[in-house]
Amino acid sequence: MTLTVTVYDWRLSLCPMSARVEAGGLGRAGGLLLGGAAQINPEPGGRAVMHMIFQRFWTSIDANLDVEWTLSRIRNGAVMRIPVGNRSRQLLPTALITGTPASYTVTPTYIPAQGVGAPVWDPKLAVAANAAKGAAVVQVGMSTLGSVLKPGHVVGFRDTGLDFVHKVMDVTYAGATATLTISPPLRRAVTTSSFCQLRPAIMGTCLDPGSAAGEDVFGKAIGLNPLVFVEALL
Amino acid sequence: MSFAALVDDAVTGDGDVIATMRKCYLYDFDGYPTRLWDGEGVLYAGAQEWLGTIGPDGVDYHQVANVTDARDGSNPEYRFGLPYIDLATYDGLRADQALANGRILTCWRAIILPTEGLRPATALTFAWAMTMRDVQFSRRRGGAPGNDQTFYSAQLVCRSVEAGRARVPGGTYTDTAQQERARILGVASDSFCAFVAANARRTMTFG
Numbered sequence: 001m002t003l004t005v006t007v008y009d010w011r012l013s014l015c016p017m018s019a020r021v022e023a024g025g026l027g028r029a030g031g032l033l034l035g036g037a038a039q040i041n042p043e044p045g046g047r048a049v050m051h052m053i054f055q056r057f058w059t060s061i062d063a064n065l066d067v068e069w070t071l072s073r074i075r076n077g078a079v080m081r082i083p084v085g086n087r088s089r090q091l092l093p094t095a096l097i098t099g100t101p102a103s104y105t106v107t108p109t110y111i112p113a114q115g116v117g118a119p120v121w122d123p124k125l126a127v128a129a130n131a132a133k134g135a136a137v138v139q140v141g142m143s144t145l146g147s148v149l150k151p152g153h154v155v156g157f158r159d160t161g162l163d164f165v166h167k168v169m170d171v172t173y174a175g176a177t178a179t180l181t182i183s184p185p186l187r188r189a190v191t192t193s194s195f196c197q198l199r200p201a202i203m204g205t206c207l208d209p210g211s212a213a214g215e216d217v218f219g220k221a222i223g224l225n226p227l228v229f230v231e232a233l234l
Numbered sequence: 235m236s237f238a239a240l241v242d243d244a245v246t247g248d249g250d251v252i253a254t255m256r257k258c259y260l261y262d263f264d265g266y267p268t269r270l271w272d273g274e275g276v277l278y279a280g281a282q283e284w285l286g287t288i289g290p291d292g293v294d295y296h297q298v299a300n301v302t303d304a305r306d307g308s309n310p311e312y313r314f315g316l317p318y319i320d321l322a323t324y325d326g327l328r329a330d331q332a333l334a335n336g337r338i339l340t341c342w343r344a345i346i347l348p349t350e351g352l353r354p355a356t357a358l359t360f361a362w363a364m365t366m367r368d369v370q371f372s373r374r375r376g377g378a379p380g381n382d383q384t385f386y387s388a389q390l391v392c393r394s395v396e397a398g399r400a401r402v403p404g405g406t407y408t409d410t411a412q413q414e415r416a417r418i419l420g421v422a423s424d425s426f427c428a429f430v431a432a433n434a435r436r437t438m439t440f441g
Binding site: 205 | 254255256272273274275276277278286288290291292346348349350351352353354
């Protein structure tokens with residue numbers, strides 16, 4: 001039985017005030033130290049988690065309709081593709097992205113459904129070495145940017161229309177090549193013709209869609225409560 | 235390298251756990267080997283892909299029996315289950331339940347070091363194996379009034395290889411009987427039960 005999952009695109013009008021990506025994973029009981037002391041057994045993989053905080057409500061009618069659509073859409077485990085906001089402190093700052101990577105622009109797949117259509121700035125770094133699915137270490141070429149990528153930054157990979165977001169847990173530099181230890185591990189294999197997105201998107205399901213509706217202002221305007229999206233494994 | 239030595243290598247002197255141990259389960263259904271592990275995402279170990287059974291809410295949806303040491307002679311029934319399956323899967327499993335009978339369920343342990351992600355380089359270590367004896371299905375209504383749902387679940391009943399040890403064997407251990415059994419089975423044995431008679435009413439001390 002094959003289950004084909006539809007990925008819905010997050011309405012760009014519902015830009016969060018804060019979008020914070022974490023590497024997931026739940027330690028489970030059952031770890032033992034050599035001395036015999038019980039310890040938590042860490043999760044080797046985990047899923048990326050994005051916490052979003054929104055403004056109290058939107059004033060435009062279109063944005064309010066987008067909220068209403070989103071409130072119904074995120075139910076039943078529907079998978080949403082949500083760009084990590086350009087302003088997020090977790091992304092490599094725009095001012096540091098100069099030269100070749102910065103000139104890379106594409107039109108994202110989620111634009112036409114919303115009638116927006118403008119190309120979105122999509123800086124990328126070339127992957128420097130092949131890495132298999134499930135690997136936690138990936139090498140990227142920093143080009144002329146220098147050693148700017150640091151632990152805590154969020155990067156992503158895109159494969160056949162699917163977006164994956166990863167937290168940089170550790171970085172070492174050798175010349176213009178950065179070796180990143182990422183969490184969660186790679187969901188798809190990358191090759192030297194792949195790119196590492198500096199403005200990634202997460203594909204996830206809402207953890208608590210039932211309480212997503214925020215303040216309803218006189219039936220005219222509505223907001224969204226803070227939302228948590230957990231990476232969908234596609 | 236032994237399992238203990240692998241653990242020893244993975245644990246540093248100051249007591250930090252830097253290795254993770256997880257279990258991999260192979261349900262060797264006839265023609266449909268199913269590989270699961272108790273984690274999130276796809277694990278690549280032992281040249282196979284294992285599907286993680288932990289959902290986005292952190293719940294492990296794979297019901298695993300607490301397997302105990304069988305050397306004390308006890309032989310409990312172990313139940314392994316997948317609760318909360320959909321109707322199509324439930325019907326499919328019911329139609330194909332014959333594929334489970336007599337098949338083997340094997341569990342391995344995987345050691346995963348932090349830099350390995352979901353691709354542990356160390357070999358899987360065998361933990362235990364069971365024989366699938368029965369498949370049980372349940373369908374129940376639950377939930378709050380007005381919001382009730384039907385829950386479908388499937389359970390496998392497994393026994394270890396110790397099953398049936400307490401039964402009287404269907405034969406006697408005499409040399410003649412053993413030679414006859416070997417002849418029927420077409421097995422060329424070595425000394426059959428030539429020494430059994432000599433061991434009767436004899437006190438043997440070990441240790």
